[in-house]
Amino acid sequence: MLSQTEIEKIDQAAKDLLENPGVRIEDEEIVKKLLQCGAQSGPESMVVRFPPGMVKEYLSLAPQRFFLADRRGNKREVTSETESSFWTGAALFYLDQEGHRFIHQKDLADFSRIIEALPNVEAIVGTSIEDTPPMHRDFVGFRIMAQNTRKHLRPLSFTPRGGEAMIEMGKVLSGEKGLRENPIFSVGFTAHGPLRWTSLALGVFKATTGHGIPATINGEPMAGASSPVTLAGTTAVGTAEILSGIIINQVLEPGRPCFFNLGFAHVMDMRSAFPVTGGPENALLAVAGAELARYYRIPSASWMCSDSLLYDGQNALEKMLGALTHAQARVSVIWGVGSMESEKTISPVQAVIDHEIIGMVKKYLSGFRVDDSSLALEEIRRVGITGEFLSSDHTLAHFRGAFFEPKILIRAQRSTASENESLIRRAEKAVERLLASDREPLLEEGVERELMKIEKKYSE
Amino acid sequence: MIDGEKFYLSVSQGKMDEVRNLVQGALDAGDRAERVLKEGLIQAMDRLGVRFKNGEIYIPEVLLAARAMHAGMAILKPILSKSTETIAGKVLIGTVKGDLHDIGKNLVVMMIEGGGFDVIDLGIDVPASRFVEAVKEHRPQVVGMSALLTTTMVEMKKAIQALEAAGQKDQVKIIIGGAPVTERFAMEIGADGYAPDAAVAVDVVRSWISK
Ligand code: B12
Numbered sequence: 001m002l003s004q005t006e007i008e009k010i011d012q013a014a015k016d017l018l019e020n021p022g023v024r025i026e027d028e029e030i031v032k033k034l035l036q037c038g039a040q041s042g043p044e045s046m047v048v049r050f051p052p053g054m055v056k057e058y059l060s061l062a063p064q065r066f067f068l069a070d071r072r073g074n075k076r077e078v079t080s081e082t083e084s085s086f087w088t089g090a091a092l093f094y095l096d097q098e099g100h101r102f103i104h105q106k107d108l109a110d111f112s113r114i115i116e117a118l119p120n121v122e123a124i125v126g127t128s129i130e131d132t133p134p135m136h137r138d139f140v141g142f143r144i145m146a147q148n149t150r151k152h153l154r155p156l157s158f159t160p161r162g163g164e165a166m167i168e169m170g171k172v173l174s175g176e177k178g179l180r181e182n183p184i185f186s187v188g189f190t191a192h193g194p195l196r197w198t199s200l201a202l203g204v205f206k207a208t209t210g211h212g213i214p215a216t217i218n219g220e221p222m223a224g225a226s227s228p229v230t231l232a233g234t235t236a237v238g239t240a241e242i243l244s245g246i247i248i249n250q251v252l253e254p255g256r257p258c259f260f261n262l263g264f265a266h267v268m269d270m271r272s273a274f275p276v277t278g279g280p281e282n283a284l285l286a287v288a289g290a291e292l293a294r295y296y297r298i299p300s301a302s303w304m305c306s307d308s309l310l311y312d313g314q315n316a317l318e319k320m321l322g323a324l325t326h327a328q329a330r331v332s333v334i335w336g337v338g339s340m341e342s343e344k345t346i347s348p349v350q351a352v353i354d355h356e357i358i359g360m361v362k363k364y365l366s367g368f369r370v371d372d373s374s375l376a377l378e379e380i381r382r383v384g385i386t387g388e389f390l391s392s393d394h395t396l397a398h399f400r401g402a403f404f405e406p407k408i409l410i411r412a413q414r415s416t417a418s419e420n421e422s423l424i425r426r427a428e429k430a431v432e433r434l435l436a437s438d439r440e441p442l443l444e445e446g447v448e449r450e451l452m453k454i455e456k457k458y459s460e
Numbered sequence: 461m462i463d464g465e466k467f468y469l470s471v472s473q474g475k476m477d478e479v480r481n482l483v484q485g486a487l488d489a490g491d492r493a494e495r496v497l498k499e500g501l502i503q504a505m506d507r508l509g510v511r512f513k514n515g516e517i518y519i520p521e522v523l524l525a526a527r528a529m530h531a532g533m534a535i536l537k538p539i540l541s542k543s544t545e546t547i548a549g550k551v552l553i554g555t556v557k558g559d560l561h562d563i564g565k566n567l568v569v570m571m572i573e574g575g576g577f578d579v580i581d582l583g584i585d586v587p588a589s590r591f592v593e594a595v596k597e598h599r600p601q602v603v604g605m606s607a608l609l610t611t612t613m614v615e616m617k618k619a620i621q622a623l624e625a626a627g628q629k630d631q632v633k634i635i636i637g638g639a640p641v642t643e644r645f646a647m648e649i650g651a652d653g654y655a656p657d658a659a660v661a662v663d664v665v666r667s668w669i670s671k
Contacts (some may be wrong), residue, residue: 092610092640102610102640128640134611158611192560198561224520225563270518273567273658344639 001287007295009290010232014239015052022049023195023244025204027329030248037251050244058247066214066257068123069182071150071173071442076122080294083365084327086358087338088115088122089303090156091346095311097428100345102130103142110435111338112148114348116442117434120358121337123152127346136164136459137230139169142185143451146173152441154216159200163187163200163207165458170213172450179437180212185259188216190264193226197248205249213256216301216333217245219446223267223285231267231281235288238262246298262289263302263331266342277305277342278318290329299332305339311350311424315340319354323361348435352427356408358436363404374398462486462499471504474524476531483532493539501529501536501549502576509575513659519567526574533576548575549669552632553596555580555602556615561608564638564658568604571658572665588615588622595628601669604661605651607638616641617649624650633668637661 002010022042025031031048035041040055049362065079076085093100094107101107108129115124126141139162142155146169155175157163166185174182187208189201205215216220219238221227227234239262263286266275276282286302293300304322308314319336326334337350337358368374379394389395408426463482470478479501486496508525551572553566559644562584567581580598582590595603603623607613616636623629633652636645646654654666655661 128610130610134614137611158609198560222563268519268563270520271515273519273564275563 001284002291003073007291010235010239010292011295013232013236014243015055017048017195017236017240018050018055018244019052020049021195022047022399023197023240024048025197025244025248026199027197027206028451030202030206030252031301033251034086034248038349048244050205050247054282055243055247056422058250059243059296059298061250062246062258062296063252063255066299067183068152068186069174069184070122070152070213070219071146071184075182078299078332080290080297080299080332081330082299082332083362084331084334085122086120086323086337086354087152087154087333087335088121088125088337088351089305089335089343089346090127091165091339091344092128093341093345095340095345095347096349096431103127103346104131105129105140108141108144111244111346111348111351112145113439114431114434115349117150118337118351118355120150120362121151121351122353123154123333124149125154125335126156128156133163133459135159136455139165139458140455142166142169143455146451147443147448148439155185157187157189157204157208160203160207160238161458163204165454167208167211167213168454169451170211170241172447172454175451183212183331186257187216188218188259188261189243189245190218190220193219193241195241197241197245201245202248205245207251209249209252209256212256213254215249215282216259216261217242217249217263218261218301219245220264220266223265223281224270225268225273225275229267229429231284233287234265234267234293235262235285238265238285239292239383241300245296258298259301259333260289260298261301262286262292263300263334265289274307275342276307277303277339278307278314278322280321282319286322286326286331287329290326290331293332294330300389301333302326302331302335303339303343304336306350307340307342309341309345311340311347311353311427315350316353316423318355319350319357320361323354323357324364327358327361327365348431349424349427352430352434353423356406359406360404413458461489462491462496464499464503467500468504468507470647471501471525471532472508472521473530474528476528479528479532480535482533487535487539493536497533497536497540497548497576501532505574505576509659509662522574523570526570529574529576545549548577549581549602549665550598550600551602551604551665552577552580552582552591552598552600553585553606554591554594555584555606555608555638556612556619557585557587557611558615559607559609559638560584561606561638564608565604565606568606568637568655568658568661571662572604575662577665577669586619588619590627591619592622592628595623595632597627600632602665603632603634604665605634605636607636607641610640613638613640613645616651620650635661635664 223234227237227356265285306315306318338346635653
């Protein structure tokens, strides 16, 4: 999308911002470390300026390639070139057949079970859980997710202490190999734009440092509110925030795997002040983010979301635009399965629909093979003019897996299918089916007991 | 004589100097400050408010007008505060403890200011005790609280309880807002009102203060 010159221009603009005005770093210890590593103090207290030499030096420490693990034994390589991995999204509300409500522990458990059953979704992201004391929500949610899915876990962090609790739990979950070898979870935090890292964010980075745990470094500018209304300016501000976050993490832990995440960027609707997440501008920002990340050779991330308040047509069409554009740009990790209402709500029903969307997108992006066997000239000649291919051996040999097979999209004649059943209803039924099935325990007893012990310790 | 149309044009185009001249001109011609405020500045902002609600103009344009209006207000304020006449009213606002989100709160501040009210903005991460101190110090008619996180919503309740304990709750009306907040939650924690967005917030504040 962006030309090489444009990318270099944005990069230069971000680096200029890192030098002037610099970034506000609200943690004395980190400021001290940065100054020791070549940063300069700005005119105001806590404002740090990053000279180009330092930026270059510390960016080069961020790994170009690392792995994300899950508890099924999968290890997935991520680079700025690899195929996209789809994850769920953070939220505070839940929407299903029973209505819209705050997320409770049971909802998060149910949602995790649904995600466990959806092969196109590779990780689950933490949410708020209303029936839990506020300061414990991050690590209690982490335990609930671990009990209900073996996929990669991406808890939210609300406090540095929560970060410590999750590292203890993560060590238990990652088993003998340890977190560095088997990163079954990752963390992240967001800059408080414009150009500011809060003590909370920095506290979380510090609390989770030293174990090789991958961290998503988010610049989350909102065009027209916390960054210029022009997308170029928004991209420059976001890039400066992210680069400073990556440098901080490399100073704390040289070689810590980091995601360059500009793909959470929003634009503000200038009529309603609504933070737009499902518009074409979000796609532009996510794609620009992936291209910049590739320029820095660091994996990227984004959020495909919808501004719809329901699981409906708007939701599906906004998701399709997001999934297709982000994945085509090879964003490394795409959040948003089940997300809606400008990131505020998740729905298991929408997750099932998004799963279908991702299936189509993956199939489309896999393209098709062109070689002797797939060109099938021999076969075309053999069948001959006016022949048919349905009963040919070539078809028999190749048809399985050849075409996308929808799980909930309808492909039937009007009279044979339940023709009044919408996509929504079919997705709801799929959720009902998935939730009705038996729940095998996904944690060994000993591991579960350990997690509970840690949870208890940190809940006191 | 106050030419409402002229005020409207200058305010809506954000022409600060013109607005200042209009205000000064009206005062020089013998109009009372309170009348200049109501029939000049607030009348202009109200008309813009209607156009905003109709979707004819956008937020940045409302904010531009609000700035021009404040240029005029600056002339009126010293006169109003000396006389028995009052400016429209005072609103104290802040994002509660533990919460650093302020894009929405800032917009609410700007829009309420645009409504002709004085706003004291306590910023972000405001603990309950600070709300109490500030109410004692500034004597606002309305206190607004913002929270964007489910983990910080509880701080709103704490702040309301602290105001109550300090005997200040009955002195003010409390309005809350932010992503996780609902009308029902507002009632549960003893707030007087809720607004889903800045435009409604202005309406609610106005309905309280003009009573
Ligand atoms: C932008 C944003 C940020 C920015 C904030 C920048 C800033 N300067 O404020 C940044 C990136 C820094 C950020 C950080 C975080 N955020 Co945030 N953020 C958002 C986002 C996307 C939009 C909020 C926003 O600005 N909206 C635009 C404004 C105009 O709308 P608004 O705030 O809703 O305000 C309107 C109304 O609500 C109302 N209103 C607001 N306040 C008031 C007050 C009164 C008195 C009244 C009457 C009305 C009123 O009027 C406003 C104008 O119309 C929301 C998602 C969402 N859609 O809400 C997540 C969201 C709120 N954030 C979330 C989270 C988790 C976080 C972090 C913890 C993330 C992290 N771990 O890195 C940190 C928390 C930091 C902290 N302690 O506060 C979650 C909350 C989930 C939960 N558990 O509660 C959300 C829902 C996103 C998500 N799904 O994960 N965030």
